[in-house]
Amino acid sequence: MTSGDLPLFLGQLLRNPREISAVVPSSRALATAMAAGLTPGHGPVAEFGPGTGRITRGIIARGIAPEDLTLYEMNAAFCGRLRQSFPGVHVVNRPAQQAARDFDGTLAAVVSGLPLLSMPEAVQNEIVSAAFRALRHDGRFIQFTYGPKPPLREDTRHALGLSATAGPLVWNNIPPARVYIYRRSAE
Numbered sequence: 001m002t003s004g005d006l007p008l009f010l011g012q013l014l015r016n017p018r019e020i021s022a023v024v025p026s027s028r029a030l031a032t033a034m035a036a037g038l039t040p041g042h043g044p045v046a047e048f049g050p051g052t053g054r055i056t057r058g059i060i061a062r063g064i065a066p067e068d069l070t071l072y073e074m075n076a077a078f079c080g081r082l083r084q085s086f087p088g089v090h091v092v093n094r095p096a097q098q099a100a101r102d103f104d105g106t107l108a109a110v111v112s113g114l115p116l117l118s119m120p121e122a123v124q125n126e127i128v129s130a131a132f133r134a135l136r137h138d139g140r141f142i143q144f145t146y147g148p149k150p151p152l153r154e155d156t157r158h159a160l161g162l163s164a165t166a167g168p169l170v171w172n173n174i175p176p177a178r179v180y181i182y183r184r185s186a187e
């Protein structure tokens with residue numbers, strides 16, 4: 001994060017506490033863990049809820065080309081900062097629920113920094129359903145969570161026919177977080 005990003009993040013947190021739902025941006029360690037499974041040249045990637053772009057930096061550091069990356073961020077002030085910080089990356093000031101309008105089964109991965117568990121169940125379902133319509137068949141949905149429970153409700157996971165893989169706890173984050181990868185089940 002650059003020195004100007006924390007004041008922007010905190011200012012937007014005060015104005016939109018429900019949408020932002022985190023006290024500080026993700027750490028570099030969590031950004032690295034979120035991006036670890038991405039392969040450059042393997043297809044387009046979308047990020048949901050990038051905020052000031054901490055996880056975006058991890059995705060770019062992984063070698064994903066800017067033109068292969070699309071960011072869905074509802075907050076217009078964050079979008080302005082993202083456009084400045086990441087030239088060539090597609091920044092979309094629309095909700096993540098609309099990703100399937102732009103990608104019809106073509107994305108290799110969705111990386112989500114959204115506070116899914118603190119959203120109403122119907123909203124969580126809309127977002128994850130949109131992600132899997134936008135993803136190709138072998139695509140993955142990558143999401144972190146702070147608590148002991150997985151970041152998707154079991155009902156949502158079952159309804160969409162997904163399997164989950166949990167990574168190790170990333171201690172160097174406030175609070176510590178765990179990365180989950182969801183894919184369509186094999187059968």
Ligand SMILES: C[S@@+](CC[C@H](N)C(=O)[O-])C[C@H]1O[C@@H](n2cnc3c(N)ncnc32)[C@H](O)[C@@H]1O
Nearest residue numbers: 020022025026049050051073074075095096113
């Ligand atoms: C917890 S912040 C995460 C910021 C960043 N990913 C990080 O980890 O530091 C959540 C972000 O998601 C955005 N957001 C919330 N609901 C959204 C939605 N439905 N579609 C797109 N962005 C959303 C908020 O504006 C906020 O920037």
